[in-house]
Amino acid sequence: MKKILLWKKDFLAILFITFLTFFAIAPLFKPGFFPIHDNEQVGRLYDLDQTLRAGNFPPRIAPNLGFGYGYPFFNFYPYFVYALAEVFVFLGFSYIVSIKIMIALGFIAAGLAMYVLSREFFGRIGAVVSAIVYIYLPYHSVDVYVRGALPEFWAFVFLPLIFWAIYKLYKTNRNTYIILTAICIALLILTHNLVAFMSAPFIGIFVLLLLTKSAKPRILFLKLFICGLLGLTLSAFFWLPSYAEKQFTMIDLLTTELADYNQHFLYIRQFWNSPWGYGGSIYGLLDGLSFQAGKIQIILSAVAFFYALYAWKKKSKDTSYILLFFGFFLFSLFMCTFYSQSIWRLIPPLWYVQFPWRFLLLAGFASAFLSAVPLQAFKKTDKKIFTSIVLIAGIILFNKDFFVPERYLEYVTDKDYTNTETIRYETSSLAAEYVPKGIATRKTDINTTVVDIDRASIASSSYEIVRGDMHVRENKNIPQKKEFLVEAKTDGIIQINTFSFPGWKVFIDGNESTYTDNNRLKLITVSISPGRHKLEAILTDTPVRSIGNTLSLISFFGIIGYVFFFSARLLYNK
Numbered sequence: 397m398k399k400i401l402l403w404k405k406d407f408l409a410i411l412f413i414t415f416l417t418f419f420a421i422a423p424l425f426k427p428g429f430f431p432i433h434d435n436e437q438v439g440r441l442y443d444l445d446q447t448l449r450a451g452n453f454p455p456r457i458a459p460n461l462g463f464g465y466g467y468p469f470f471n472f473y474p475y476f477v478y479a480l481a482e483v484f485v486f487l488g489f490s491y492i493v494s495i496k497i498m499i500a501l502g503f504i505a506a507g508l509a510m511y512v513l514s515r516e517f518f519g520r521i522g523a524v525v526s527a528i529v530y531i532y533l534p535y536h537s538v539d540v541y542v543r544g545a546l547p548e549f550w551a552f553v554f555l556p557l558i559f560w561a562i563y564k565l566y567k568t569n570r571n572t573y574i575i576l577t578a579i580c581i582a583l584l585i586l587t588h589n590l591v592a593f594m595s596a597p598f599i600g601i602f603v604l605l606l607l608t609k610s611a612k613p614r615i616l617f618l619k620l621f622i623c624g625l626l627g628l629t630l631s632a633f634f635w636l637p638s639y640a641e642k643q644f645t646m647i648d649l650l651t652t653e654l655a656d657y658n659q660h661f662l663y664i665r666q667f668w669n670s671p672w673g674y675g676g677s678i679y680g681l682l683d684g685l686s687f688q689a690g691k692i693q694i695i696l697s698a699v700a701f702f703y704a705l706y707a708w709k710k711k712s713k714d715t716s717y718i719l720l721f722f723g724f725f726l727f728s729l730f731m732c733t734f735y736s737q738s739i740w741r742l743i744p745p746l747w748y749v750q751f752p753w754r755f756l757l758l759a760g761f762a763s764a765f766l767s768a769v770p771l772q773a774f775k776k777t778d779k780k781i782f783t784s785i786v787l788i789a790g791i792i793l794f795n796k797d798f799f800v801p802e803r804y805l806e807y808v809t810d811k812d813y814t815n816t817e818t819i820r821y822e823t824s825s826l827a828a829e830y831v832p833k834g835i836a837t838r839k840t841d842i843n844t845t846v847v848d849i850d851r852a853s854i855a856s857s858s859y860e861i862v863r864g865d866m867h868v869r870e871n872k873n874i875p876q877k878k879e880f881l882v883e884a885k886t887d888g889i890i891q892i893n894t895f896s897f898p899g900w901k902v903f904i905d906g907n908e909s910t911y912t913d914n915n916r917l918k919l920i921t922v923s924i925s926p927g928r929h930k931l932e933a934i935l936t937d938t939p940v941r942s943i944g945n946t947l948s949l950i951s952f953f954g955i956i957g958y959v960f961f962f963s964a965r966l967l968y969n970k
Contacts, residue, residue, distance in 0.1 A: 419796040430801030432544025438813035450874035457875040466894040513560040522768030530764035551591040554584040581627025629951040636944035655750035674802040693763040700769030728759035836916040864888015876935040
């Protein structure tokens with residue numbers, strides 16, 4: 397009976413949090429869509445849908461992005477959020493509506509994830525406050541309604557879940573939480589590998605704290621090691637080739653031009669007062685978007701710190717978690733500022749984070765956790781509830797106006813984002829950092845490097861006869877396979893309008909043949925002898941992709957086997 401009552405209280409808290417998310421997701425109920433910096437979201441979902449329908453799994457190639465030349469986007473960019481949205485496409489929703497549903501679920505899931513973490517330390521009332529503070533972080537809105545950085549937005553969900561699962565493993569010692577921790581780690585990597593990289597030291601420090609408190613630190617360490625290993629191997633099919641094969645792309649140029657971290661540090665004053673806007677990030681104080689950490693969040697975090705000091709002095713409570721998260725909060729803000737420049741220079745992998753202000757995500761996570769702390773000063777439940785209501789009302793009233801787009805595009809449809817001309821030129825031009833290294837480039841007026849291609853020169857077919865007298869018929873043209881029947885009267889050369897990239901193999905009449913890519917756009921070029929031939933270009937797994945796939949499959953089936961064995965044992969014992 398007691399467990400039922402506890403579940404009812406949790407259920408009511410979940411309903412309350414979900415209901416109060418309304419102000420954050422209200423714009424999603426309007427027709428159409430809205431402009432965002434990363435205006436590629438619908439196009440990415442469309443290409444994931446196309447490549448999955450063609451049987452390219454795990455997906456590597458985006459058939460239309462990259463100017464229609466077989467862009468290896470999904471080999472490098474985490475695509476969990478698009479896979480989630482794809483579920484709703486499969487159910488019959490439009491691409492735009494599927495993206496909106498995914499965003500709405502992200503806000504709700506982030507709040508509930510913070511709730512389950514905070515509840516472990518501060519009870520249900522405090523956890524509800526933490527959840528609402530988390531949902532209405534200004535940077536939460538920046539990620540959706542300004543930048544459109546939807547993978548980073550969903551990282552808000554898995555970060556608290558990792559901390560929660562690790563803490564539950566420490567508290568209960570149940571092996572179930574090994575699986576949950578591993579899954580959450582894998583999902584964070586598959587959602588936003590840069591956020592996973594940024595948060596790894598914070599997770600490590602949290603683990604160290606738990607080890608100091610554990611009665612059996614060696615056993616706990618072993619289990620946590622298994623968690624990390626399982627999480628890494630589950631997601632290895634993505635991150636291993638993503639890391640190993642980035643050398644074949646232009647990604648490094650990104651970190652030295654517009655996304656050079658040196659151009660995007662913040663000033664301390666911007667955490668408190670940063671005017672809201674829908675522009676871009678630039679050097680100095682005149683950024684077009686807001687980087688405020690939230691006035692209420694900053695105040696509540698400071699109050700939590702002084703409460704922890706007071707309780708520590710009185711030795712009345714364990715305040716180590718509070719002090720730790722306050723340390724996370726301060727360090728995250730520090731990493732956003734010019735004062736951390738020496739750390740950024742010292743750790744080159746940090747350069748791929750691109751924007752120091754991305755640490756606002758971690759600062760927001762810590763401040764939301766700390767927001768429940770001041771309530772611990774109230775011993776009476778009625779006072780705690782009253783204060784919670786005031787805090788929640790204040791958070792929503794002060795921040796709800798941030799959760800709107802700059803304007804609405806009420807009459808746009810899927811076709812506006814997915815028609816061939818738009819997705820193969822306009823959308824593709826927004827981000828082309830994964831095109832093959834050595835491709836023809838040019839400098840823009842602002843001295844950034846872009847692919848040297850214009851709308852008119854984009855290929856309209858899957859092949860091109862470069863030289864020779866021949867007739868070509870296209871048999872198959874899917875992201876991972878191109879097949880042609882060729883009747884050549886003379887020696888000649890065919891250009892398959894697909895980017896040359898590790899893993900592509902060419903076969904003539906079933907025999908593997910060499911090919912070249914000595915052309916402006918690094919496209920697959922094949923020599924053909926006279927006669928009738930079947931020409932195929934097939935995307936195969938490179939050794940590193942095969943290793944990643946194998947590791948992920950072993951981990952996946954290992955977890956399935958464990959769950960099956962554990963369930964069978966429970967049924968047998970009954």
